[in-house]
Amino acid sequence: MRSLTVGIVLLCLLVFVPLAFAKEAEYMVADPEMEKTVNEISAELRCLVCQNQTIADSNAPLAVDLKNQVRDMVESGQSQSDIIDYMVERYGDFVRYRPPMNASTMLLWVGPFLLLLIGVVVLVVNLRKRTAVIKNDEDLSVEENERLQRLLAAESSPQVAKRGNSSSQKAGEEKS
Template identity: 60%
Template structure:
């Protein structure tokens, strides 16, 4: 019986060690130049991860985001400006890579589409409510509870 308890504890300890080692492998590399690393994080915070699409390149753990961060580090080391790096990424991946794409003809739906959908929904709601308010009460099906109440009231 004690051997069984000992094996369980040993298994739990090995599982814990494996989990800690797996997390340690995902830790980001220590930056040789903290200023360049801060600049890289600032730039990649403005870029959308093309795999995750809901995260910035700075926050994503995908392989593509790792590659993009490495590419930004390389471009920083080459002396490129922030705008040159963003322009390169935009030329390569399109405006979709930008977390805040510019307002232009190709992105107008992206910027104004949600507002147009909201206004359209409100307009449809108002029209439906107006139409329903003009209908007579007999046009609607009675509620099951109201029908049961009517039956009880008539028998009294």
């Protein structure tokens, strides 16, 4: 019973203590609608310091500054494309979390499809080769075919298991 109480207290601590701290990180804004726009734009911008995060996800000082910059620009009524252009002008295409399609990023965009294409070509060529090999196998002489049928028949009939065994052995010898 006592351990249950302790458990409940611990659980409460686990749940509520982070909540108490959670408020701290939040930026207080008057207009939640605008904050939504700010977050949308921030999610499009790469944090230059921690390069695999957007500035919306990052708490690096520069990311916070850039978010504030975005907020200021939204407040002054600039559109999303204005703000992204402003950032690209300063930090280059690199600042965009989703790289734009242009000459220098072309390989990035078409690369996977190119690899897929190469894979498909290699697959088709190999399959063709294999069919050709199988077809060649069928090009046996009448005599050879007869022997093949004989051997296969011997293999599949259980009554003549002994003979089958010996003949499969023989077949093995013949093959090698």
